[in-house]
Amino acid sequence: MWKILTQIAKKGIRSEPAPTLGPEEGIEAGRIQQELLAILGRALTIREVDAGSCNGCELEIHAVNNPYYNLEGYGIKFVASPRHADLLLVTGPVSRHMAFALKRTYEATPEPKLVVAIGDCGCDGGLFGESYASLGGVHNVIPVDYTVRGCPPTPLDILRGILAAVRVRHESGQ
């Protein structure tokens, strides 16, 4: 136990802009947190759906949860069921075999709901495009509110995308 406590104390709170974080990134992360709270005023819950990615985007979505980006510190968390979710974070391309499960997940998510498509493949199919096995971008299967480009997008881009989607919905008054 002593070793664990020592290690925790030594590691410190990494969510503060650490020396390895550029000053710009630190400011950016702080701004995201404030905006999210101002717009939502409450927690945001996310259900992640991998609809056919190469798994690269999932690695970066995982990273958003690490102590540096500290997603939960903003009042945002990933949940295990679409029925508990405000927002679907979907990576693509949507494989033909995942289209049905993606639609079912979308239908199971209560209104009002947001969909953010993650990565070049989620946006338009990316390198995989459309074929007998790939339906391309997420928007070909379910309505999409916001897209985040990148192969894969960085964790900070994913954070920005989540916030932007909330802001778009807020401004459209829905």
Add this chain to the structure above:
Amino acid sequence: MQLLDLELVFERLPMPLPVWRATVDRAQWLAAAQAVAAGGGRLVSLWGSDRRDSAEGCFVVSVALATGEGLAWLDLPLSDGVLLYPDLGGVFPCAVRLQRAVYDLLGIDPEGATDLRYWLNHGDWPGDFYPLRRECSGQERLDDHEVVDYPFIKVEGDGVHEIPVGPVHAGIIEPGHFRFSIVGEKVLRLEERLGYKHKGIDKLFERQAPAEGYRLAGRVSGDSTVAYAWAYCMALEALSGAAPPPRAAWLRAVLLERERIANHLGDLGALGNDAAFAFGLAQFMCLKEDWLRLNARLFGHRFAMDRIVPGGVAVDLDAEGGAALLEQCAIVEREVRILRQIYDDHAGLQDRFITTGTVSPRLATQLGLTGMAGRASGVAFDLRADFPVTPYDQLDVQMVTHRNGDVAARVIVRFEEIFESLRLIRRLLHGLPEGALRADLAPPQGRFGAGWVEGWRGGVFVALEVEGERIRRCHCHDPSWQNWPVLEHAVIGDIVPDFPLINKSFNLSYAGHDR
């Protein structure tokens, strides 16, 4: 190469690894597989090609077999027009799903096989639709479909019930379906159904120029992008009769070892978390984030995607970058040693790890468990040690093995592999040769090339066939094909809540398997 007394004419491919190609008939196909199995060899991959419009004039089924001498790539042309080949499932159990996939993609059947269920095809492709056949463009838009029931094997008995899980899982995980048959909390049987992520990558390769294919190869499984890109480039370089300049080869190895460490760091954290030890996740994820950020700073990409290119690498390293990598190696080594001590000393954690998800060495050998998980069950193969290419031939790679085959053993192997990879990176950086980063590749001269690289999960194999300026066939094989069926055995007798822990200790690829 010699396989027993089989009179096969082998052609050695111009590669840094010992890979031989030969054409066989049906009897030799089976005899060769049996000879390799009897000699302690393994099945690396099995795939099919439509070569009706090539020299062979027919469908061809191919198998890659590993022996102590190297890799034997055997082609069986079905020149009599009978779309059957001898089933290898009885010799190598992991052939079964590979053969089912060959049928789905090409419509050729293993003769005598008993499991003929669809695998990559989820039962909704039109009856005559085999995407790898020449008459298919791959660009077809298939109609919407009804959900087709998959005949899972039923477990009968008092109090037995099923838990269906997936394809959309509770965490941030790739999609796949697990069907548990349980009594109480105890798992009697697990059956996997995969193929949800099938994106038609094999067919898509046919639309790529050979010089561009490395980008697609690097996206077969994102967590192994370096291994795949290297394997693809190795195959293409073999075809062009070129080798990467020494500096490029050394930088490739730096990237590959960094990929191995990044994945082990992430998984060791997640393994702590799955045993309710969130401290481990937070600590390891910090280390992983630092690791990826340095990748971004020095190589321009957090996972080094598209940094390995045909003929060499698309990155360089200056003295300052090299010093930063060395400094990070020192920090990570110190931190991981502390964390390992904490993991080792933590009774609750070890209680969850030890004897959970056990694959005995005997079962592992029988089923063909491979890669990191194989080494944790005493299956001592590691391409970096067995058939070292430049620069591994100068590093004396120390293979890490364990014999217990449980979650704890896989955790130990991962810890030890981190330390070994850190040592390798230091050696690589201290001996980094000067010189060019990329060799010009002549247009491909041969028809067939192969690549075989020890990724963090295990051996990534690429079989490449080109014709002029286009790819005729590119088969990318993920070691998960071997290990997914073994996971079904690893969970038997354990309780359902241990499944996430067992699954994570293997951390197999869905994308790499489904392609």
